[in-house]
Amino acid sequence: MASILALDFGGTKLAAALVESGSREWLRYERRLSPANADANTDMEIMRSLIASLLQGTIATAIGVSFGGPVDATTGTVRLSHHVPGWENIPLKNLLEQEFGLPTIVDNDANVAALGEHRFGAGQGYDSLFYITISTGVGGGWIINGKSWQGAGGMAGEIGHIVVDPAGPVCLCGKRGCVERFASGPYMAQNAKDILQSQQKQQGGEILRSLVENDLNLITGQLISQAAAKGDKIAQAVLKKSAWALGVGIGNIANLINPQRFILGGSVTKAGETWWNTIQQTATATALPEVSFEIVPAALGDDAPLWGAVALAETLQ
Amino acid sequence: MASILALDFGGTKLAAALVESGSREWLRYERRLSPANADANTDMEIMRSLIASLLQGTIATAIGVSFGGPVDATTGTVRLSHHVPGWENIPLKNLLEQEFGLPTIVDNDANVAALGEHRFGAGQGYDSLFYITISTGVGGGWIINGKSWQGAGGMAGEIGHIVVDPAGPVCLCGKRGCVERFASGPYMAQNAKDILQSQQKQQGGEILRSLVENDLNLITGQLISQAAAKGDKIAQAVLKKSAWALGVGIGNIANLINPQRFILGGSVTKAGETWWNTIQQTATATALPEVSFEIVPAALGDDAPLWGAVALAETLQ
Incomplete structure (x- = not known):
């Protein structure tokens, strides 16, 4: 054997x-x-x-x-x-x-x-799919026509660095408003920290603050999901923006390549039902009505x- | 035979x-x-x-x-x-x-x-390319791995309806800030007309106005190119926004699919050197530094x- x-x-x-x-x-x-x-x-x-x-x-x-x-x-x-x-x-x-x-x-x-x-x-039997991993970074890989597609220079799949908001915050790549800038775990943590630090008065965020005992450097993507699940408004807003950015990216990709399935893996995909629903709704609204696709969690x-x-x-x- | x-x-x-x-x-x-x-x-x-x-x-x-x-x-x-x-x-x-x-x-x-x-x-000998037509609408077609790729439901290539500015104007598809909303001939005409109509005083646009003898309904994409070439500031701004939207779209697509070439055809591609240069610059700035590609005019x-x-x-x- x-x-x-x-x-x-x-x-x-x-x-x-x-x-x-x-x-x-x-x-x-x-x-x-x-x-x-x-x-x-x-x-x-x-x-x-x-x-x-x-x-x-x-x-x-x-x-x-x-x-x-x-x-x-x-x-x-x-x-x-x-x-x-x-x-x-x-x-x-x-x-x-x-x-x-x-x-x-x-x-x-x-x-x-x-x-x-x-x-x-989760892609068995599907001829075209885009796999997206959302954790420390945001990246992706293609199956097109039943085969892996790496791109002419091996660089295909970089959904993390497509721009979804040209007026958004600056990403490590130097551009503004990349998908990764909103959606990755570390950037969600940074976005929550930035909001909490700029607060004039307490306007939500108490749950998140208490989870890190007010040490904002300890905020992680995972803690944001926990805080959001417990009703923290700021954590919910940060998580929603993450899902929105991914949803716009997925909808744009559906219009461009029209794959059968999007398969999402990585630590951030454990963020809960609201995150998944926001992705689905935003992607559906971004794709043309004639373009159909499924968004499913990774299986492996x-x-x-x-x-x-x-x-x-x-x-x- | x-x-x-x-x-x-x-x-x-x-x-x-x-x-x-x-x-x-x-x-x-x-x-x-x-x-x-x-x-x-x-x-x-x-x-x-x-x-x-x-x-x-x-x-x-x-x-x-x-x-x-x-x-x-x-x-x-x-x-x-x-x-x-x-x-x-x-x-x-x-x-x-x-x-x-x-x-x-x-x-x-x-x-x-x-x-x-x-x-x-213009795509002879290229294994991967994206053809974009920019005229009454904006659409595209794929060659991936040397073969036509139509998408799972035949809908691939819709660059016209990817969102490049979520705060942009509403497109006929219902979304805001699609590539087509900025880049197509009719939408360039509408954008120029909207700017001219909202002018409080004369702040440019005289050349464009004179080309249509002040009947703003006669503005076309072609006349905008002509006026821009003659120095009309408003026509230049509208044309630049068209090229910017296409450049962001192309840069995003380069990150996602990494094709060797983008081939641009359709009436709007006769808009002149500034339009082409803006597309090239915006696409290069949007793509990751490791992602290389060429943007060339259609040959047929x-x-x-x-x-x-x-x-x-x-x-x-």
Whole structure:
């Protein structure tokens, strides 16, 4: 039986799994947090130890790799990591092929997760879909005509940096009003903090303040969801703006590409029913009446990149 | 030699041509304006007479059709025409196949023009491109992975109705700040008229006013380009906003799909160098620095749908 090695270089964590081709369950699975001062070398060292512990004499036939950052998928070269230094222009595919003597294929995490959901998750049987991950950042991956579409330069899927409000706040990319500027966990936290700090008097926000014991630097996307669920008006407004930005983005994309499904994953998607409903309503209002689509939650959770790496490796066989 | 019949149902005009497969020149070409009170029946009647005059005993092997309106490309059924009544749910492919006994393929004009530019025009040799037509409306057609992409429901390419300014003016589709609301010829005319009518004193616009002899209902997109070229500040501002909206749309699309080329056609693309430069600058500023693309003028002009119909028919052979 052919065994596939699936690797996930995740930015804050490293995961690896071994699976028999055709199976839907891991044969073995390992996961380790990246250390605080990680660089590309320490990440590679940890991944080597995970692989050694997984293989234990099993002979794998291919390696599929999900990398958390831009990748030139044609050569399998990492362009950079936004979280871990030292990954600039590392030929990850070649390194792994030389070290393990196995055919290897590498792509960025959003494309790989899209492939994972298409093959094993919420996208099974759908010929066209856009997978969106909303957590520390906002990114996406395409399945078009049944196949992964990375774009001419491997940069497709950047829903995080499409502009939905040209009069909005400045994003880390330098533009105003990007989807990510409203929708990501850290930016939701910043937006809530900015509102609370600029308050003249108490005008809501008490619940959120009490959750962080008035230390506004402790606000997270997750706490905003909690506060919103408990009725905090400011948390609700911030969460609503996040969903609005995603809804406009999704509606625009529906008009442009008309995929069957949008699949949403990442930590922010646990924000609750109001967030999901606002996305659905805004996207429906933004898309033309003739354009139909579904918005559904991802099915594979944190394992989407690993399962996508399996699907990627299977293309080599 | 196999001959192909290419038909263009254009809303205001009907055109048809006969070409030998592989040739880049029309064997015969016919064109007629749609009468003022045209409906689907009169359009079909005119097209029949064009076809009869083209064929004159030549035996064609296939028919390719460009239709100016939404089409279900899988069945070749017209959904409607926004310009000519009576086209609702007309099975155009079946009608033509029955009448002429030839295999027929039908798609909407933007998709077909994209295919024409890809095969015979500014998109030759490009694996991914987005063709945009900017005239009475704003629409587009995709080539992705070397093939036409119409979307799951045949609605892909609607750049005209993506939102670029949620605080902008209301579009005919009901939303605010769509690309078309700023960029199309008729909307540029309306925007100029609105500015001129709301003027308290003369603050520019004299050149535009003189071109229409103060009858603001006579303003057209073309006259705005003329007035702008002569230094009219209001015409320049309206034209700049058109280019800005298209530039934001193009930059967003570059981030989302990362195609190699954007090909711009339609009457408004004759608006001059400033318009083109503004599009280029805005699109570059909107796209992420890692995302590269080219914006070029269409090469086939008004014949793009007919040449696309040829390319479409060739897929049948």
